[in-house]
Amino acid sequence: AQTVTQSQPEMSVQEAETVTLSCTYDTSESDYYLFWYKQPPSRQMILVIRQEAYKQQNATENRFSVNFQKAAKSFSLKISDSQLGDAAMYFCAYPNAGGTSYGKLTFGQGTILTVHP
Amino acid sequence: KAGVTQTPRYLIKTRGQQVTLSCSPISGHRSVSWYQQTPGQGLQFLFEYFSETQRNKGNFPGRFSGRQFSNSRSEMNVSTLELGDSALYLCASSISTLRGVEAFFGQGTRLTVV
Numbered sequence: 001a002q003t004v005t006q007s008q009p010e011m012s013v014q015e016a017e018t019v020t021l022s023c024t025y026d027t028s029e030s031d032y033y034l035f036w037y038k039q040p041p042s043r044q045m046i047l048v049i050r051q052e053a054y055k056q057q058n059a060t061e062n063r064f065s066v067n068f069q070k071a072a073k074s075f076s077l078k079i080s081d082s083q084l085g086d087a088a089m090y091f092c093a094y095p096n097a098g099g100t101s102y103g104k105l106t107f108g109q110g111t112i113l114t115v116h117p
Numbered sequence: 118k119a120g121v122t123q124t125p126r127y128l129i130k131t132r133g134q135q136v137t138l139s140c141s142p143i144s145g146h147r148s149v150s151w152y153q154q155t156p157g158q159g160l161q162f163l164f165e166y167f168s169e170t171q172r173n174k175g176n177f178p179g180r181f182s183g184r185q186f187s188n189s190r191s192e193m194n195v196s197t198l199e200l201g202d203s204a205l206y207l208c209a210s211s212i213s214t215l216r217g218v219e220a221f222f223g224q225g226t227r228l229t230v231v
Contacts, residue, residue: 033217033218035220037222042224043205043224043225043227044222044224044225045207045209045222045225046222047219047220047221047222050217050218050219052217091160093220095211095218095220096173103148103149103150103165103167103172103173103209103211103220104150104162104165104172104173104175105150105152105160105162105209105220106162107159107160109159110159110160
């Protein structure tokens, strides 16, 4: 069974600094996707970034980037130039493939990110 | 493009009652999944519907059920509510395209059982 582990329950960063959130996963599949979601106090889950396992290049979305190490099954999220609005709970997620559907997400435990002004 | 819409946003129910939650996915998304989020258990998968068929089911009792309509809208029902069913229920719609996989969430329904 696929599992996702986030070993950092809480992290903090100073505004404008860089922070890295860790995630490891376990799967026997060779081709898959990985997601990072942000959940602010509003509770809305927002897709931050996604990575396709067959792509060697790490995904980047503006200030958010990932360090994807397929062999090590590691998928960390780097937030550069942190802003107060980045404060939220961050979840790493693995969508289980069922045919052509990826509707079953397995989530990590989450990391609460605090941004200090 | 409208996002995933969940209704209602908040619900208060009494133990033993039943409740129905609704989710309208993003247009064109045929997969709808439901999750339960609690402080103790985190995010847990309930079930997924794809083209009106239940594709996957999580480890929840039979009191939790769902369905999907031909327009891809989905409902989940919880019967004989228990205090432990108090949670944030999240719905997600997903699609697999040539550009890759996308999965987006609604704002959730906060269910309180008293």
